[in-house]
Amino acid sequence: MGHAGMDADVVIAGAGPTGLMLACELRLAGVDVLVVERLPERTGESRAGGMHSRTLEVLDQRGVLDRFLAVGELTPVAHFSGLWLDLDGFESRYPHPLMLPQSAIERLLEEWAAELGVRLRWSAEVSGIRQDGTGVEVELSTAEAAPATVRARYLVGCDGGRSTVRKLSGIGFPGTPATMTALLGDVELPGLPEEYIFMRRCPGGHFSAIALEPGWHRVFTSEYDHVADRDEPATFEQLRESLIRLAGTDYGMHNPKWISRFGDAARQASQYRAGRVLLAGDAAHIHYPAGGQGLNIGVQDAVNLGWKLALVARGQAPESLLDSYHAERHPVAERVLHNTRAQAALARPGTQTDALRELFGSLLVFDDVNQLLGGMITGLDIRYPVDSDHPLVGRRVPDVDLKTPDGDTWVYALLHPAHPVLLDLRGSVEVAAVADAWADRVDLVEARSEDDHWPVPAVGEIPAPAALLIRPDGHVAWAATIGSAPDTSGLRGALATWFGPAPRGRDIA
Ligand SMILES: Cc1cc2nc3c(=O)[nH]c(=O)nc-3n(C[C@H](O)[C@H](O)[C@H](O)COP(=O)(O)OP(=O)(O)OC[C@H]3O[C@@H](n4cnc5c(N)ncnc54)[C@H](O)[C@@H]3O)c2cc1C
Structure with missing residues (x-):
């Protein structure tokens, strides 16, 4: 891409896990990205020690998980305030965490970003922001004496818990102080x-x-x-x-x-977007690190935001699509703040807490309790707010095996290019006709699933669907049930809501 007078379509402040993942997502969508990082080089230090199931799945959705599996170790060690959770029964190809130091996660993300053509500028600290109707001017303090300025359509602050971007954009960070x-x-x-x-x-x-x-x-x-x-x-x-x-x-x-x-301070940005400035990762939420969730939700913020920002930056979807980023991701971090406050309370010293821990621990033998907490910690149970009764809509799509005319495949393989996918499992002519109007940005895939029932964490087994509209982040935007005619006006609505209106004259209905 690239636009007159712009140094990049999107500038990302911070080359931590969130900033790097977002940069990769944007590049996959063809957006020109510049990442600016205050540090002169990586420190090699590691706060996080691993990644949970849903983060492993999103890396798998892009076809890069093998790089992480090659150097980490899948280990059944998830816990809630030190009380062990059993994740064996979770329906995912990767139910257990991958133990891998944050420095290695960052190195692998950085290598992938370089392959995708992300520009990364070290020793460049965001020190000023000015927004106008068409872009954001970002002032950088650099190793050189004079500050530099870069201009982009959008700026995303992935600059950590003390985020300068958040402060400069006037976004509040309410919450509770450390105890x-x-x-x-x-x-x-x-x-x-x-x-x-x-x-x-x-x-x-x-x-x-x-x-x-x-x-x-x-x-x-x-x-x-x-x-x-x-x-x-x-x-x-x-x-x-x-x-x-x-x-x-x-x-x-x-x-x-x-x-x-x-410490256990827990704070969250009151809004994730102020005009052309957005926040993701620790810049948007900080909390007690119990259960190892922060890096995970930062990477998942990036995967929620990337494709939306790409569609808006390309002019294919209205700016209002960006508001769904706050609407979907703010509640996810809010829940993490809540569960880490509970974990912090369970970790306090004293005989009363000893009794509470013992009682709480005894509840974990019940499968429903284990499923509830495990779904939360792994991120597998996330359902974005939706207006649909279908149990898959709003949730991450299960990674079932598929048969296509070209051979065997699986759902996450279809998501490697980070495009929206309209998966038609019944060869419906109505679905194909609607898909045709969005053919410039949605991949129509005709396939068969041999599974009559699909596993959905936090729900159980559900009858296999007839067709699904899957967003690039792997969440289901629309679903049709076997045995009833596909709701094509619902499909059209979902396509327009998530991927922008069809090009003029294409949507004939
Ligand atoms: C002890 C501990 C253990 C943890 N363990 C886990 C775990 O096991 N699992 C887990 O998921 N999470 C864990 N976390 C949390 C995890 O480390 C963070 O959530 C994660 O690093 C957030 O990534 P980020 O990219 O959003 O921010 P950061 O990693 O903080 O990256 C922000 C980047 O922005 C740069 N930057 C800052 N200001 C500017 C500026 N003005 N201009 C340009 N660049 C700037 C910084 O130098 C940095 O490189 C742990 C945290 C702690 C403290």
């Missing part, structure tokens, strides 16, 4: 008597020591009697003293590679 202090460090720990310790509870809080790689442990301490100043640097000595207070020993801790601090 505790957690420290983490990657250290050598020769005196640890066990292979690992996970959330060991003590009178003042809890601590963990988890094996990272041969010779290295990640130590976490959580204390509840003070709240540290966010701007004060975390030190090795603070971590050591905290571990001694909690564990009574420092287990010979030495040689720190990385020390950091976090």
Whole structure:
């Protein structure tokens, strides 16, 4: 793409997991993207240690999951505030988390972005924004003496929890302040008597020591009697003293590679869009990292926003399509803030919390409870707000096997190009006729499913549909049921709502 007077169609602030995923999604849709990153290079540090099921599925939908599987390890270790969840029964090709440090996730996303032609500029910090009717001027503080300015149609702030883009665009960040202090460090720990310790509870809080790689442990301490100043640097000595207070020993801790601090503050952007500026990932939501959800919902924000922003930037859909990004993704992060507040409460020290944990833990033996919490943590149960009774509409499409005239395939393979897909499982001439009007942007695929019933997390088995309109993010926008005539006016409405009106004269009905 590319437009007169513009340096890019979209500028993304921040090359973390969210910014990189969004850049890839936009490039797949042919949009010209410039990512600006304040750091001079990657630090190699890792906050997150893995990705959950739905994030693995979205990478699979783009055909790049194998790169991540090749270096990570699928491990059945999901938990809710340290209470183990059983994900075996979840209907997904990848029900278990992939353990993989955030630095490796970022490296693989960056490599993919480079292959797709994303431009990434290091040492470029967004320091000013000015919006007008046609674009956004983004001021950058760079390594060079004079600030530079770039102009784009849209700017997306993927610049983390302290987002400058959010502050400059005047978007509020309401929520609750921290009530505790957690420290983490990657250290050598020769005196640890066990292979690992996970959330060991003590009178003042809890601590963990988890094996990272041969010779290295990640130590976490959580204390509840003070709240540290966010701007004060975390030190090795603070971590050591905290571990001694909690564990009574420092287990010979030495040689720190990385020390950091976090808390349980939970805040969310009051709006995800202000004109031509949008927010995604930690820039839009921060919370206690319990259950390992932040990176996941950031990547999924990007996958929700990418195709919408591409359609709007290409002039194929009205700007109002962007409002569905807030409408769909704000409730998802709101629920994560809510569940992490509950996890933080369950992690507090004290005999009353001990009793609550024991009781809560005993409920997890019930499959429905496990399904509810597992659906939440994995993101497999997400249903965007919809006006439809069909159980698939609004949900992520199950990845069932398909037979096509060209051979065997599967649903997620159809989503690799990140196009909308109209999957016709009954060879309906009515569906084909409607699809023809949107042929410039929607792939019509005729296929057969040999499964009479499709598995849907949080719902159960449902009869296989006759046809489905699948958005590029893998969520179902319209569905037809076997045995009744397809609702073609509903299909037309869904196509126009999500992918813009048909080119003039194409939609003849
Ligand atoms: C201890 C801990 C453990 C965690 N574990 C997990 C886990 O297991 N699973 C999980 O899903 N999540 C986890 N998280 C959360 C996860 O790390 C974050 O949610 C994730 O990094 C968010 O990605 P992001 O791209 O939105 O933001 P970030 O990763 O914060 O990236 C933002 C980028 O923007 C850049 N930037 C900032 N300001 C500017 C500017 N003005 N101009 C240009 N660039 C800028 C930054 O340098 C940075 O590179 C954990 C967090 C913590 C603290």
